[in-house]
Amino acid sequence: MKNRPKLGPAPENKLSSVGSDRGRYRVVIEDVKPEINGGRFSVKRVVGERIIVEADIFADGHDAVSAVLLYRKENQSRWTETAMQPFINDRWRGAFEVTETGNYRYTLQGWVDRFKSWHKNVLKKMAAGQDLALERLAGAAIVESAARRAGGEEKKILIRFAAELRSGEPEVGGPALDDELAALMERYLERRWATTYDKELSLTVERAKARSSSWYEIFPRSCAREPGAHGTLRDCERRLPYIAEMGFDVLYLAPIHPIGRSYRKGKNNSLSVSPDDVGSPWAIGGEEGGHTAIHPQLGTLDDFRHLVAAAKTFGIEIALDIAFQCTPDHPYVREHPQWFRKRPDGSIQYAENPPKQYQDIYPLDFESEQWEELWHELKRVVLFWCEQGIRIFRADNPHTKPFVFWEWLIAEVKKKHPDSIFLAEAFTRPKVMYRLAKLGFSQSYCYFAWRNTKAELTQYFTELTQTEVSEFFRANLWPNTPDILTEYLQFGGRPAFVTRLILAATLGANYGIYGPAFELCENAPREPGSEEYLNSEKYEIKNWDFDRADSLKELIARVNRIRRENSALQSDRSLRFHPVDNSQIVCFSKSTEDLQNVIVVVVNLDPYHTQAGWVELPLEQIGLLAQQPFQMHDLLTDAHYLWQGTRNYVQLDPQSVPAQIFRLRRRLRREQDFDYFM
């Protein structure tokens, strides 16, 4: 490109409407991706990410087509545009980077490009040695029409080009092939009868934590120093250094509200209850208050704000639960009886999933005549906690409340707090989980806990990351929760915990553990075949020995450090599985777009036996040559391995470390690097 002038601002972009000239619009735009439910829902990105948009764009006949991708912040009227490029089979691609939280819009425009069509024909005729006299005149007319829309120096350049074309210089091919002219024409030639895609698609941009976060869940009441005592928020604060050392950046508290007394459950969810039984934190509401009150034994609102501030100094954000359900003692029951369903005998309908009955819980009736008042109250609850500094919410069982409610609530909260993040705890059918993600949840619990074999992991995480699902569903991977102690953990002992931790933390840019049960490898179920913990913390206060020698806390700290230091692990989009000739070993990689950071993870899924196998890596995709050795740096053990070629050997002993997290080091020193080589 020679002498390319600085381009001034482009003429105003207006998305034209077709109007009475519709017969002259020849370009078609279809099959735009991403586009969720025909544009009904937003695509998700975080600040700093790029979005690649593809579409089929074509016209009738042989003319050349040009196309642009247009985007804007939702609250701005002016579009920014970027050129799209064709790649194969009439498919075009464009991309832009998002820089702010909030909603963006994007759409596409394509038109028959008179100048490019002319240029294409001129080149072919030149090659065939045909007469170009009339072509020169036709070209001059097109350039002149662009000159009329340009100004200053650029106008002069265009006029000069047109004159050269008209003059019939033998060097006519010059301007026809000139990059400078092409750039000016792209800028100034009228986009006659440009087709604009008939939808403005929506893109929601959240902060980075929506995409990558490490969660730690605790019951604040179990943080007391003395066994048996009811822990307080101040006690909880004293645990922050421990949690920070392990490297977590979200601390999720089981509900902190007053707990109901009616039908309170005893230890192990027993129906027989003693006066000192503390009840489940999810049985929300007592005479001390409801969803905006704090359990008196935990402390005060001041204590809570103090905890939030203290956590911040450790780089930790507090996440709260939004569990929209009430005990019979909740103030709503007295103040808003219309928000609950009545039984034929006039009593309030308690929760049931026949034959199971939950007399201690009254579900809110979203079919109530007063649904609108109910919605506004629940919004008030969330905004109340936002005012206390909370921006991360974990919604309890969102699939038991209407979809429209969540869509409205999340949008309303984000209007005021665009940095808010919502995690959906919906362990239910796949379509329901996906719908919740589409309507606005930033992150979603997923089936990770029950995906244990190589085939299961490969199938599920390929679906989550390599299909349209990746545009709206951000999985958060939990090896355990207070409700879920999987059989793999029950039977696999410590190696199972290590394996599941490493899988969660590397397969998932978002992951979390329910601690200290996790790092202390708590694995006793209430009874055989149950996934409930024996003596579950849901129904009693625990006193954990955080300093036990066999705690996984140091391994966890190392894994979280690896996550922080390797941006490849902070996104799921690049996840690819690689073949290993052993069904007990799973291998996958993640990498940054520029391949500067490539992480390869190898995990032995068998918690009992050493397993070995040959791993097959797609060298080209990770920027390697078959003849070039490369270093695999195991970030867990700091060991360095020298690998070469597609197939390399691994061996993993579950009794030491059942996994390796390799960082690929591409550059190896060779004899050429030695000082005296030359």
Place this chain on the structure above:
Amino acid sequence: MKNRPKLGPAPENKLSSVGSDRGRYRVVIEDVKPEINGGRFSVKRVVGERIIVEADIFADGHDAVSAVLLYRKENQSRWTETAMQPFINDRWRGAFEVTETGNYRYTLQGWVDRFKSWHKNVLKKMAAGQDLALERLAGAAIVESAARRAGGEEKKILIRFAAELRSGEPEVGGPALDDELAALMERYLERRWATTYDKELSLTVERAKARSSSWYEIFPRSCAREPGAHGTLRDCERRLPYIAEMGFDVLYLAPIHPIGRSYRKGKNNSLSVSPDDVGSPWAIGGEEGGHTAIHPQLGTLDDFRHLVAAAKTFGIEIALDIAFQCTPDHPYVREHPQWFRKRPDGSIQYAENPPKQYQDIYPLDFESEQWEELWHELKRVVLFWCEQGIRIFRADNPHTKPFVFWEWLIAEVKKKHPDSIFLAEAFTRPKVMYRLAKLGFSQSYCYFAWRNTKAELTQYFTELTQTEVSEFFRANLWPNTPDILTEYLQFGGRPAFVTRLILAATLGANYGIYGPAFELCENAPREPGSEEYLNSEKYEIKNWDFDRADSLKELIARVNRIRRENSALQSDRSLRFHPVDNSQIVCFSKSTEDLQNVIVVVVNLDPYHTQAGWVELPLEQIGLLAQQPFQMHDLLTDAHYLWQGTRNYVQLDPQSVPAQIFRLRRRLRREQDFDYFM
């Protein structure tokens, strides 16, 4: 089901709007299939076909959901409904049959079904032996609300059921499980807060010939009895018995209009032309007239109408070409110079695809200021031929005219003549071909001519019949055309012609040949590497020897009879390919929905050598048991083979017949059928 009452007419179906009660609408409907371009285009069916509609339908929570599929003719306001059934993973399915040509609309509705939810819970509680007193009362209230909407006998039945529930009879499970009650409740319970899918999808129903037709293309001017003479439409009429004997039902005539003299091409598309050269029929327009005139040497409009009527008596429909292009001598050039593009020297721009130039053709300029007048004139042309009794049109190069034009034209013609059929002759890029099909063409030429290997055939016809493409694109398979003499035919000799005929006629419910070049195995190209015929009929009059002993006419007749007698071959939707352990043998099947007609085709693609192999049939899918022998009746040779099990042997000699068209005969006589067996 006992005592089920005759159901009266259902309460008026109205598609409700959400309005101010939107918070109470809990059901989601998404991922509806078929839905082309988000509902922008119609799905296609023919009269008598069924359409199966699928969608994800679900609500929050545990309540039971019900859903219906709604459909209507476009010009009627009242919807008909049919219940949808869930099958897997929140996916529901419903179906209806279309009975008239024209446009239909369909949409879906789903709601939380209070009665089904109640019923489900009662069953679970009964099984667990729980108290049902309150359930009975709740159920009675629901039944009473339905009774208020019923009348006559049905109202009485519902009131009696409600009373039984209230009475607390020990037999309460009775009504809860009663089919009669379920049917009445389905009919009369108010669909409270029913979600209607937000689109009305469109379905275009055409007559059966749109889906299944056998085309024969000729040049009427080559039908004269004496060599060298210019054939007439009357001559053409004399060929009807011959064409009817071969079993074709569409006779497509190369354009019958006056041919231009300016820049007329000589034999073999030569630029040097002699006074008696007849020119290409696609060079339309002379001083004798344009697109609504008939070439004087062919005859008169009366002759044409006579031909149309005569063909009808043979069960043959005449198809005309719509080739919207003009010679310099076309009346439009004089009368509407604004419909053509000007060059800078004021002359009219002739067609070119640089470096190729076509001085004999002026393309119509659809970007003209007067595009609307142009559109109306072209519509007038098509309607003119409709008035002469023509209902089938083959559009020449539709991809060189704007998409919006065709969409409008086809819709306009169908408004007046819903039985009209349009075939798109667009040999261009796949997305362009699919777009033309979507916007309304009934049938489309396809890449069949260039799909010769087993892998190519399998990949392409699976795409056409087993993906969304099958909803809008009906392929018409041509082994040859006046423009296409493939290398496979050039080199493969007679066996190649037989193979390609059988593939076209069995892979495609719509197929056609350009004859008599085809049945006489004409295979000399203009020059090596060219797909043009030597001495192409496009530029000269031919005199064919229809009675040559080596003609394929009898084989063609047999194949067309097989197509007529086996409805499995009259649709492409059921096409499935089956494994054969020989890459030169392709095997596929087609079957009717009820499996009463199952056709299995085996073709040797190698025109030189006998090939043999083991065919693998999916017995279960075609209604067979592994231990049960079955008969394979070869409809080409009338041979009967006895097969058993999944794998069976075939051997095909290209020098006799390179293919077998089996009809599966499931029932074999056995000893049990023998009179004295018992």
